[in-house]
Amino acid sequence: MKRGLTSFHLAILALGFGFLYVPIALVVLYSFNASRLVTVWGGFSTQWYVSLLANEALLQAASVSLRVALAAAALSTVLGTCAAFALQRFGRFPARSLFAGLVYAPLVMPEVIIGLAMLLLFVGLGMDRGFWTIVAGHTTLGLCFVAVVVQARLSGFDRALEEAAQDLGASPARTFRAITLPLILPAMLAGFLLAFTISLDDFVIASFTSGPGSTTLPMRIYSQVRLGLTPEINAISTLLIGFVGVALLVASVVNRLRAPSQAQ
Amino acid sequence: MSARAPLSHLRRLVLAAPLLWLLMFFLAPFVWVLKIALSKSALSQPPYEPVLSFSDSWAVWGEKIASLSFETFDLVITDDLYLAAYLSSLRLAAIATLLTLLIAFPLAYAMTRAPKHWRAALVMLAIAPFWTSFLIRIYAWIMLLKDEGLINKALLSLGLIHMPLSMFATETAVLIGIVYSYLPFMILPLYSALERQDPALLEAASDLGATPLKAFWRITVPLARPGILAGLLLVFIPAVGEFVIPDLLGGSDTLMIGRSLWSEFFDNRDWPTASAVAVLLLALLLVPLMIYERQQVTGTQP
Structure with missing residues (x-):
């Protein structure tokens, strides 16, 4: 068995990444x-x-x-970095298993359950639903x-x-300030961007926790998608994809600049 | 944030902030779900009549527990539609999870074979779709799979088919949607398990006369087992409760429990039944969730 890429491996890579990227590329293409x-091409x-720009509801x-x-x-x-430190640096404190369990469970928990549970809590506490309940x-x-991203950085850290x-x-x-923070800052930035895009992207939890006047973009997109395909959805999708692409590029450049020798 | 003792009150604060947040916004809500699930539905705002109230004294609780309303659970357990939805969620999620593994394994394997300086970029490429909107990725497949969609257009113009294939609003479309959306979650753990393997093991196996295929089954796959298990759980658990994919890509006959929960809550405004569905969904996922939690918690012990 030889190491290295054979043409068979290259074919697998091309097929796999083609499967991941062609659908997204088509959304972008058909926005023009x-x-x-x-799905009928009528020129650029x-x-x-x-x-x-004229769609008030969408801009809102x-x-x-x-x-x-x-x-x-x-x-x-802030909270995730604290959690990462607690998990990585505090040894085996009491309730560590409970804490770690609480940190990892939301990563896989079906969103309908999280959304419903949160909504019932807010209603039970008599909180008005809106901006801050979605933020929560x-x-x-x-x-x-x-926490996962920062913890990975902390564990590979001298x-x-x-x-x-x-x-x-x-x-x-x-x-x-002088040592720890500069070393984990790229991971914190990556975590920030990840949390930002997850929030920007979330439809299910927002639907449960939002109130009147706090309709989010995915909720708007979802109701338009249900009505059928419109080129406007392609256009807003393209803008979102471009936005995330730029953010990812910035994050990876910052990562490279700040931690040139992190691999060692 | 050193290892020394004087900061222990600071440490306590660093731990307390995320812990209290998760207790308040993640764990406590489940208590409410259980409470509402045991309530009767009512035409009021909010639409339920609580049987339990946290302000009751302990003596009253005893009586009330005896008269708790299990009618929502009765309804959910005895209604064939819910049973069918539970079973079909498990079936679709299981099939989609296996398909994801079959696609992700060769891909992750080929990624580890790439030259070292490519690998970081390939990993980035594999994760990036996860960062682009979930809804957009599902929308892309609506565009592709519809009767007048891009795949049918291409096949018709190539003369390969004469009638459009009906792929949209079927279980196949739901499976494609799940595989496509969750593929990055499978690739990553597989890649990190495969990348850690020592190539000398395969050389040793071939020196001892094993065929490449045998070496693959006896060495590569067993060593990748933790990654395979992690990937299976990361895809299967959320896929069982998936709502958006069956709603947008499935037909009206595609039953999935996340969709039932959603329509009980938003369309029928029956909060107690929606809560009972959530409790039973959680019960269904308890075993995979516990395996996942154990793997994560022990895997990250400092």
């Missing part, structure tokens, strides 16, 4: 379709992007989604993803650097 029928046009929903995502990602990053829902999911700083007389707070 002049025809009103999505950017008219659907123009008509997006986009603004709600962006604000929710910012708030949820910020909260998730998304933060619960986001903090778990941030503690000798921190010890050296302390041996040289740095206080724990100074050590944290």
Whole structure:
């Protein structure tokens, strides 16, 4: 058995990544379709992007989604980083299993269950549903993803650097600022972006936890998709894909700049 | 954040913040689900009549527990439609999970064979679809699978078929949707399990006379078992409760329990029944969830 890529492996890679990317590429391509029928090519046009700008309801929903995502990602990053430290650095404290279980469960729990459970809690507590209840829902999911990402960084991290700083007389707070924080910052940024996109993307939890006047973008897109294909959905999808693509590119460049020797 | 003792009150705070958040917003809500599931439905706002109230004294609780309303559970358990929906969710999720494994395994394997400097980029490429909107990815498949969709258009113009194939609004479409959406969750654990393997083991096996196929079955697959298990659980558990995929790609006859829960809640406004469905769905997933939790919690012990 030889190492390296054979043409068989290359074919598998091409097929696999083709399966993942061709459908997304087609959504983007057909957003520039002049025809009103999505699957009939009628020449190149950017008219659907123009008509997006006139769609008040969609713009309103986009603004709600962006604000929710910012708030949820910020909260998730703080709470998730704390959770990562507790899991990675605090040894076997009492209730560690419960805590770890709580951090990992939302990653796989069906969203309809999380959404319904949260809604019933909010109703039970007599809280008005709206902006902040969606933020709470998304933060619960986001903090778990941030915890996983930051924990992975912490576990591959040379503690000798921190010890050296302390041996040289740095206080724990100074050590944290000068050594620990710069080393985990790329992971925190990646976690922030992940929590942001998860929130921006979530439809199920938002549907349960939103109230009047706080319709999010995915809720709007969903109700349009149910009515049928329209080129406008392709256009808004393309914008979202571009947005995420740029964010991912920025994250990977930052990661490379900040941690050139992390692999060692 | 050092290993030394003086910061222990700070540590307590660092632990308390996420712990309290998860207790409040993740664990506590399940208590409410159980409470509502044991209530009677009512035409009021909110639409249920609680049987249990947390302000009751303990003496009253004893009496009330005796008179708890299990009628929602009765309804859900005895109604054939729910049973069919549970079974069909399990079946579709199981088939889709196996298909995902069959596609992801060769892909992850080929990724580990790529030159080292490619691998980070390939991993990035495998994760990136997870970052693009779930709804958009499902929408893409509506575009492809509809009767007047792109696949039928292409096949018709190539002369391979004369009538459009009906793929949209079928169980096949739901399976494709699940496989496509959850593929990254399967690729990642498989890739990290396969990448860790020492190639010297395969060389040793072939030196000892094993054929490549035999070496693959006796060495590569058994060593990848933790990754396979993780991938299976990461796909299967959420797929059983999936709502968006069967709703947008499935037909009106595609039964899945996430969809039943949704329509009880949003269309029928029957909160107690929706809660009972959620409790039973959770019960159904209890065993895979426990295996998953054990694997994650022990796998990340510092």
